[in-house]
Amino acid sequence: MPNPTAAILIIGDEILSGRTRDANMHHLAGELTRIGITLKEVRMVADEKPAIVAAVNALRASHDHLFTSGGIGPTHDDITADAVAEAFGLTLGIREDARALLAAHYDRAGLEFNAARQRMARIPEGASLIENPISIAPGFSLGNVHVLAGVPNIFQAMVASLLPRLAGGKPLLSQTLRIDQGEGVIAGPLGMLAAEFADLSIGSYPFIQNGAYGANIVIRGSDPARIDLAMSKLAALFPKGGA
Template sequence: MPNPTAAMLVIGDEILSGRTRDANMHHLAQELTKVGINLREVRIVSDDRDAIVSALNDLRAAHDTVITSGGIGPTHDDITADCVAAAFGVHVDVRDDAAALLQAHYDSRGMEFNDARKRMARIPDGATLIENPVSIAPGFTIGNVHVMAGVPSVFQAMVASVIPTLTGGAPILSQTLRVDRGEGDIAGPLGRIAEEFPDLSIGSYPFQQNGAYGSNIVVRGSDGVQVDHAMARLAELFTA
């Protein structure tokens, strides 16, 4: 059975302008791999309604699971909840359950639950909330789409609470063989081994160290016996 697939949609001008380096994609990629879900595509779009709605509709049709990050805060450029509602064709407004969480949080700190903060309780109809133990303002799940915050500590907490709810696959095993020869030297036989093991993904990643070329050959797959077998064949060929 093939592994389930996922896509990620990163929403935010700050990454596209080069101001901020995205940290969430790398974290999500690693967490999904652990539970046997293949992250197949990532899109990064700006804070633009049409771009967000269109990317979201493409991705949710093509993959088992979509995870978004960014754009669910209190400021004018936080438009993700409205865009997700538009993509699903549902109504969105401040919802009582989300508002109650935030009201209690601000009350306990003696802070005003003002109109801007109420934006963080805008939840599309039919969505369920994703808990935010870091700063309370919830994410939400609608259909196969999980909407999370962009702040890395909050994103990671939300990923941790959503991952156990997803249908995973056989764990994706990965082994790496370091070969101190350039890719051009090993590419011929490597390609033949890749053909021998069509169910595995065999990649080659070149590096340069102390002026010499080398390659890391990475074998990935969910069948441990095949992965071991391919690694043995590679070691025999390239490290003799």
């Protein structure tokens, strides 16, 4: 059975303006690879409800899981929960379990549980909460859509809460060989190897280092014996890393 597939939707003007560099996609991509869920697509959209609704509906239909990042705080530009509810045709109100979690948190901290903070208890009916051990305001899973915070350490904590609940597949394994020759030299033999090992994914990632061309050849798959065999043939084609 093939591994489950996933998409990630990153929400936020600050990413698209170039002000902030996203860190969450790279973190989650590595975690999904580790547990055998295949990340097929990432989208990044602005803080605009129609764009978020359209992306949520496209990606939840075409993948086993959709993870979103960003837009679940208390400010006016936090509209992800509204957009996800709209994508599912649900209304969004304050939910009692989320409200109670937040009320207790602000009570302990001696802070007012004001209207802005109560906004973070707006969770669609039928969703299950995703624990946020850092700032308490929960994420949620609704169907196959998992709604997570954008602040990187909260995002990572939510990923750690959520992933053990999801059924993974075979971890995607990989081995890398660095070859210190240009891709123009590597390409011919590598293409034949890729055709011979069509059950594996063989990628060539070129680099320039101190003015010299090279490439990292990455062989990926779920069967370690096949990867070993392909890697030994690759190494024989380019002895001593091709240098």
